[in-house]
Amino acid sequence: MKQDSLQFLNKAHDHMARPELRQHMDRLGVTLPLAREQAIAQLGNFEQLREHVKNIKNHTLENLDYYLTRYEEQVIQRGGKVHWARNADEFNGIVLDICKKHDAQRVGKGKSMVTEETDLTAHLQHHGLEVTETDLGEYIIQLAEEPPSHIVSPAFHKSVNDIRELFLEKHDLGERELADPDSLVQEARQILRAKFLAADVGIIGANALIAEDGRSMLVTNEGNGDLLSTLPKVHIVCATIDKVLPRPEDATALLRLLVRSATAAVMSAYTSFYCGPRGEVDLDGPEEFHVVLLDNRRSDILGSQYEEMLRCMRCGACLNHCPIYIGAGGHAYGWVYPGPMGSVLTPLLTGLEQSHTLPNACTACGRCAEVCPAAIPLPDLLRDLRAEERERGLSPLHWRLGLKLHAWLARLPRLYQVLTGLIVRLLHLCGRRRGALRSLLLSNGWTQVRDFPAPQGKTFKQQWKQRQREQSRE
Amino acid sequence: MSEAQPRTVGLFVTCLADLFRPSVAFSSIALLEQAGCAVEVPQQQTCCGQPGYNTGAFADTRPLAQQVIETFSDYDWVVAPSGSCAGMIKHHYPALFKDLPEWEIRAQELAARTWELTSFLVDVLDYQAGQPTTSPEKTYTYHDGCAGLREMGVKQQPRQLLKSMQGIELMELEQTEVCCGFGGTFCAKMPEISEKMVSDKLDCALATGADVLLGGDLGCLMNISGRARRLGQELEVRHVAEVLAQDLDGPGIGEGEA
Amino acid sequence: MSEARADILGRVRRAQRSKLQQHEILEALTELGVAPPAPRDAEDILESFKLRLKLNHASLEACATRAEAVQLISHYVYQRCRTRKVVTGYDPRLAAMPWRDGGVLVRFDAATAEDPLSISYAKLAIAESGSLILFSNRSNPAANNWLVQDHIILLDQQDLVADFEQAWEKIREHQIETGSPRGISFISGPSSTADIKGHLVFGAHGPQRLHIIFIGPEALPP
Numbered sequence: 001m002k003q004d005s006l007q008f009l010n011k012a013h014d015h016m017a018r019p020e021l022r023q024h025m026d027r028l029g030v031t032l033p034l035a036r037e038q039a040i041a042q043l044g045n046f047e048q049l050r051e052h053v054k055n056i057k058n059h060t061l062e063n064l065d066y067y068l069t070r071y072e073e074q075v076i077q078r079g080g081k082v083h084w085a086r087n088a089d090e091f092n093g094i095v096l097d098i099c100k101k102h103d104a105q106r107v108g109k110g111k112s113m114v115t116e117e118t119d120l121t122a123h124l125q126h127h128g129l130e131v132t133e134t135d136l137g138e139y140i141i142q143l144a145e146e147p148p149s150h151i152v153s154p155a156f157h158k159s160v161n162d163i164r165e166l167f168l169e170k171h172d173l174g175e176r177e178l179a180d181p182d183s184l185v186q187e188a189r190q191i192l193r194a195k196f197l198a199a200d201v202g203i204i205g206a207n208a209l210i211a212e213d214g215r216s217m218l219v220t221n222e223g224n225g226d227l228l229s230t231l232p233k234v235h236i237v238c239a240t241i242d243k244v245l246p247r248p249e250d251a252t253a254l255l256r257l258l259v260r261s262a263t264a265a266v267m268s269a270y271t272s273f274y275c276g277p278r279g280e281v282d283l284d285g286p287e288e289f290h291v292v293l294l295d296n297r298r299s300d301i302l303g304s305q306y307e308e309m310l311r312c313m314r315c316g317a318c319l320n321h322c323p324i325y326i327g328a329g330g331h332a333y334g335w336v337y338p339g340p341m342g343s344v345l346t347p348l349l350t351g352l353e354q355s356h357t358l359p360n361a362c363t364a365c366g367r368c369a370e371v372c373p374a375a376i377p378l379p380d381l382l383r384d385l386r387a388e389e390r391e392r393g394l395s396p397l398h399w400r401l402g403l404k405l406h407a408w409l410a411r412l413p414r415l416y417q418v419l420t421g422l423i424v425r426l427l428h429l430c431g432r433r434r435g436a437l438r439s440l441l442l443s444n445g446w447t448q449v450r451d452f453p454a455p456q457g458k459t460f461k462q463q464w465k466q467r468q469r470e471q472s473r474e
Numbered sequence: 475m476s477e478a479q480p481r482t483v484g485l486f487v488t489c490l491a492d493l494f495r496p497s498v499a500f501s502s503i504a505l506l507e508q509a510g511c512a513v514e515v516p517q518q519q520t521c522c523g524q525p526g527y528n529t530g531a532f533a534d535t536r537p538l539a540q541q542v543i544e545t546f547s548d549y550d551w552v553v554a555p556s557g558s559c560a561g562m563i564k565h566h567y568p569a570l571f572k573d574l575p576e577w578e579i580r581a582q583e584l585a586a587r588t589w590e591l592t593s594f595l596v597d598v599l600d601y602q603a604g605q606p607t608t609s610p611e612k613t614y615t616y617h618d619g620c621a622g623l624r625e626m627g628v629k630q631q632p633r634q635l636l637k638s639m640q641g642i643e644l645m646e647l648e649q650t651e652v653c654c655g656f657g658g659t660f661c662a663k664m665p666e667i668s669e670k671m672v673s674d675k676l677d678c679a680l681a682t683g684a685d686v687l688l689g690g691d692l693g694c695l696m697n698i699s700g701r702a703r704r705l706g707q708e709l710e711v712r713h714v715a716e717v718l719a720q721d722l723d724g725p726g727i728g729e730g731e732a
Numbered sequence: 733m734s735e736a737r738a739d740i741l742g743r744v745r746r747a748q749r750s751k752l753q754q755h756e757i758l759e760a761l762t763e764l765g766v767a768p769p770a771p772r773d774a775e776d777i778l779e780s781f782k783l784r785l786k787l788n789h790a791s792l793e794a795c796a797t798r799a800e801a802v803q804l805i806s807h808y809v810y811q812r813c814r815t816r817k818v819v820t821g822y823d824p825r826l827a828a829m830p831w832r833d834g835g836v837l838v839r840f841d842a843a844t845a846e847d848p849l850s851i852s853y854a855k856l857a858i859a860e861s862g863s864l865i866l867f868s869n870r871s872n873p874a875a876n877n878w879l880v881q882d883h884i885i886l887l888d889q890q891d892l893v894a895d896f897e898q899a900w901e902k903i904r905e906h907q908i909e910t911g912s913p914r915g916i917s918f919i920s921g922p923s924s925t926a927d928i929k930g931h932l933v934f935g936a937h938g939p940q941r942l943h944i945i946f947i948g949p950e951a952l953p954p
Contacts (some may be wrong), residue, residue, distance in 0.1 A: 009664065009666070012664075012666065012667055013666055016666065016667075016670060024929075026674070028930070030649065031930075042771065043770075043771060044771045045768050045771065048768045049767055049768055052764070052765075052767050052768060053767070055764050056764055059760060059761060059764055061748065061749075062748055062749045062750040062752075063748065063750050063752060063757045063760075064744050064748050065741050065744045065745045065748065066752075066754065066757050068741065068744065069741070078912070084736040084737040084740050085736060086736045086739060086740060090736055134937070135927070136925045136927040136928070136936060137925075137927035140927065140928075153926070153927060153930075154927075155927055155928075158928075158929070159929060160928060160929050160931075163928055180931075181928040181929065181931035181933050182931075182933050184928055185925060185928065185933040185935070185936055186935070188936075189935060189936065189937060192937060193845065193937070196937070197845055213912070215916070221921075221923070221924045221925060221926075221936070222923055222924070222925050222936035222937045222938070223877075223878045223923040223936065223937045223938030223939075224936070224937045226874065226877065226878050226915075226917065226938070227878050227879070227937055227938070229874070229915065230868070230874040230875055230878065230915075231875070241740065241744070246761050247761075247900075248900045248903075249766045249767070249896065249897055249900050252767075252896035252897075252899075252900070253766070253767035253896070255896070256767070256770060256896075263926070266784070266787070266788075266860075266861055266862075267784075267788065267861035267862065267863060267918070267920040267921075268920065269788075269919070269920055269921040269922065269923055269924055269938075270917060270918070270919060270920070270923070270938070271863070271917070271918040271920070272915055272916065272917040272918070273915065273916040273917075274868075274914060274915045275914070276914055277914070278914060279869070279914060281869060281870045282868070282869055282870060282873070282914060283821070283822075283841065283842040283870055283873040283875075284842040284868075284873040284874055284875045285868065285873075285874060285914050285915075293740075295740045295743070299740060299743035299744050299747055300743075300747070302743075302744060302747040302748055303746075303747035303748060303749060304747075323652050323653050323655070323671050323674075324664075324667055324671075327667045327670045327671060328667055360660070360663050360664065361664065361667070362657070362660065363620070363653045363655065363656065363657025363658075363660045363668075363671075364528055364620070364621075364657060364658075364660075365620035365624075365652075365653035365657070366620055366621070366624040366625065367620070367624070367651065367652070367653070369624075370624055380569075383527075383528060383530055384530070385530075386528075386529055386530035387530025387531070387532055388530070389530065390529060390530045390531060391530075395529070395530075399529065399659070399663075400531075403525055403526045403529055403531055403534065403659075404526075404531070404534060406521070406525055406526065407523070407526045407531065407534035407535065407537075407538060408534075409520075410489075410520040410521040410523070410538055410541075411520075411537055411538060411541060413517065413518045413519070413520050416520045417520075420489075420492075420493055423493075424493050424494070432730065432731055433730050433731065434703075434730045435703070435725055435728050435729040435730035435731070436699075436700060436703045436728040436729075436730075438704075443662065444662075444665075445661060445662030445663065445664075445665040445668075446661060446662055446665070446700070448665050448669075449665055449666075449668070449669035449672070449701065449704065450669075450672065450697065450700030450701040450703070450704045451699075451700045451701075451703035451704045451728060452696075452700060453494065453696045453699055453700055453703070453727050453728035454494075454728070455493055455494045455495070456494065456495055456496055456497060456724060457496075458496070459492050459493050459496065460487055460491060460492040460493075460496035460499045460500070461487075461492055461517065463496050463500075464496075464499075464515055465517075
């Protein structure tokens with residue numbers, strides 16, 4: 001996907017300039033955390049479960065080659081094929097080759113962040129294939145020719161009216177009302193039903209790959225992924241190498257956390273575990289079954305200080321709980337993954353040069369880490385990325401110098417006290433009457449939008465010394 | 475506390491209290507002394523190092539952390555009137571010295587003695603003040619600073635103290651677990667998003683109808699009061715220690731000398 | 733792309749922290765155990781299951797025998813679809829039911845887009861999540877779960893288990909007996925979407941309604 005993560009501030013500005021959108025996001029930023037909180041409270045053993053899933057995930061990552069190989073063996077045994085892709089180009093090439101081999105014309109796609117990462121749809125379309133996104137949210141943004149703004153609800157930012165106008169424009173179905181979500185969903189069902197039936201190839205993502213039996217776990221509420229796994233003659237599962245888990249029990253332990261964290265529900269409508277093409281005794285199912293595994297720098301993340309990020313299960317809870325995501329909107333992040341998880345993952349997958357603004361979109365408030373079902377210390381990873389940004393000279397020079405100066409001065413307590421004493425005195429004199437300053441040299445960012453509260457007068461240390469002197473004199 | 479001799483608290487003043495609001499430090503000392511501690515204020519202290527640390531300047535932060543570790547090595551406890559500075563010492567100092575085992579041990583040892591003020595009074599001292607003598611004249615709400623809330627477990631302690639010492643029942647904020655948008659250097663790096671966040675927070679505070687917003691972190695409080703002042707909103711903003719110690723002679727944060 | 737495979741696995745081997753042998757890996761995994769027990773909505777698993785189904789927006793009827801189930805189905809099918817025709821897979825349990833007594837015309841096949849309603853017989857059900865477990869094979873082609881507007885699933889009381897962990901144990905037993913199906917699906921409600929501004933709408937792509945018929949003496953109201 002085309003990336004413009006460095007435009008974060010401009011795009012956030014555009015987002016915030018749209019009051020309706022802003023209001024809509026603000027509401028979600030309140031309702032989604034509330035709903036999740038209730039679901040987690042009902043679960044009762046969130047901390048225990050998340051610790052367990054974390055340990056399982058860590059164990060799997062520590063022995064990843066074993067579990068990947070085991071998974072591959074199982075898929076082959078069930079008559080499927082596993083393909084390995086080092087990067088987006090290889091990945092797209094493999095999928096295109098499979099489609100070409102079957103003379104496919106039409107492709108139905110389920111929701112898959114991996115394919116967003118490689119921009120698979122554009123690649124297939126470029127080679128003449130008709131590709132239809134079948135997850136309703138993905139379908140809406142495909143019609144709107146926009147990238148997703150949320151990893152769970154890609155059309156998070158679209159209002160009912162936006163979608164209505166889009167359908168009226170893009171679906172040639174004559175005059176109709178389409179005033180409510182029900183009629184919009186019915187229309188989409190009708191249009192997409194035809195796509196499912198006509199698709200030659202079904203491409204879906206995976207929420208987990210299970211080494212024990214070669215199955216992949218697919219979690220949806222709509223059932224689109226299941227239709228794509230069943231009706232087309234070729235079934236392709238797209239996943240990354242970090243998605244593997246040892247046993248089916250591990251996948252459903254993760255599921256308990258995933259669904260509650262993502263939608264506050266206890267269970268998704270459909271959770272399916274597929275592997276392999278139709279057998280001799282089956283009445284339906286694909287003739288061929290493929291898995292395409294993407295690395296795309298994940299083997300670099302493995303074993304690095306950012307390894308914990310590979311536990312991410314893409315639930316979106318960190319987005320819903322991040323006031324910066326809610327404020328800036330998903331598109332501001334300029335690539336596939338927004339919010340706190342995106343601010344870590346985007347630099348790791350695309351390079352810090354392309355995205356070093358993102359790790360700064362954080363107040364270290366810690367709410368994301370608190371809710372993260374994979375217990376990923378997101379603020380710590382973001383801080384480490386800021387350290388890299390700094391080391392590589394990507395952060396603004398005046399920041400680096402300013403903070404260096406501060407650190408130097410803070411190590412010289414006497415000089416620090418004299419200098420700060422003088423500055424404080426000056427600020428106090430300027431601001432004492434009003435109590436606050438409207439503008440201040442070198443602190444534009446602060447005083448653009450707020451006053452700078454003036455100091456009370458002398459510093460505490462000056463007053464304390466004075467007091468000690470007086471006491472010793474007494 | 476079973477010891478007859480009062481144990482000594484080293485007050486970590488915090489740079490914001492030192493420079494902008496000494497009354498917070500004086501209030502803290504008064505409270506700790508009321509609760510039976512001997513309080514000392516080491517003069518070598520400057521800053522805990524958060525500004526550099528949070529921008530990833532780890533190498534520059536280590537000497538500052540070492541300075542704090544040395545300065546506060548002799549106290550039974552180290553107490554800060556700030557969840558974020560206490561959190562820095564308690565959680566991030568040990569992480570800073572992962573590769574220097576000798577300092578890591580010292581950092582952990584300091585971490586074990588370090589507390590946020592209200593949490594120290596309640597959780598360590600189990601401080602029981604006498605009944606409040608007067609009923610509060612104003613109405614109050616409370617802003618939970620993120621580091622205090624999540625790193626130091628500060629939530630009920632200030633509420634409990636406000637109630638038992640001053641008879642104050644808070645009018646609680648909506649969205650109290652959401653950040654006010656300060657975030658240290660964040661507010662200067664991303665002013666527009668920070669503005670939205672602090673405006674939202676201010677709206678929530680005003681919606682309670684309270685006269686005064688209290689909090690345990692001066693960074694947040696200066697942010698919120700600065701925004702209130704810019705918008706001309708009447709909201710008195712104070713550090714919780716000032717109200718607990720009834721050190722209310724001076725104006726609130728960002729207010730002029732009336 | 734065997735070159736890519738060798739390259740990726742090589743990089744993984746170099747990067748990963750542990751260099752354990754297979755048996756050590758499996759021992760370590762066994763030591764980690766399974767997840768702590770899931771909470772249940774009620775002490776009794778049947779109560780818990782019923783409550784969950786309701787919260788999952790599925791409807792439920794209960795009866796004591798399969799013959800009674802036929803009557804319930806007959807009524808439901810006619811009420812909903814004004815038809816007597818249904819499609820089911822070649823599940824021996826379904827095949828042996830007295831369909832004619834209820835005037836239900838059964839076609840044993842995979843559903844097509846023209847079928848408004850299908851009937852499946854669950855292998856298992858899970859109280860924790862209100863899920864019905866179906867295997868995709870001859871006894872229940874996957875299309876029957878997703879192409880229709882109304883999906884009826886029968887469940888025998890003895891096949892209800894408490895949680896995911898128990899379900900997997902039973903699934904392993906079933907696979908040993910009857911072979912491993914292409915798909916294993918946990919169905920926990922009708923097809924739904926909240927992609928349009930968070931409004932919950934049913935019948936996104938799959939069934940608009942999910943109806944469970946529970947067969948077992950305890951299911952009956954006292």
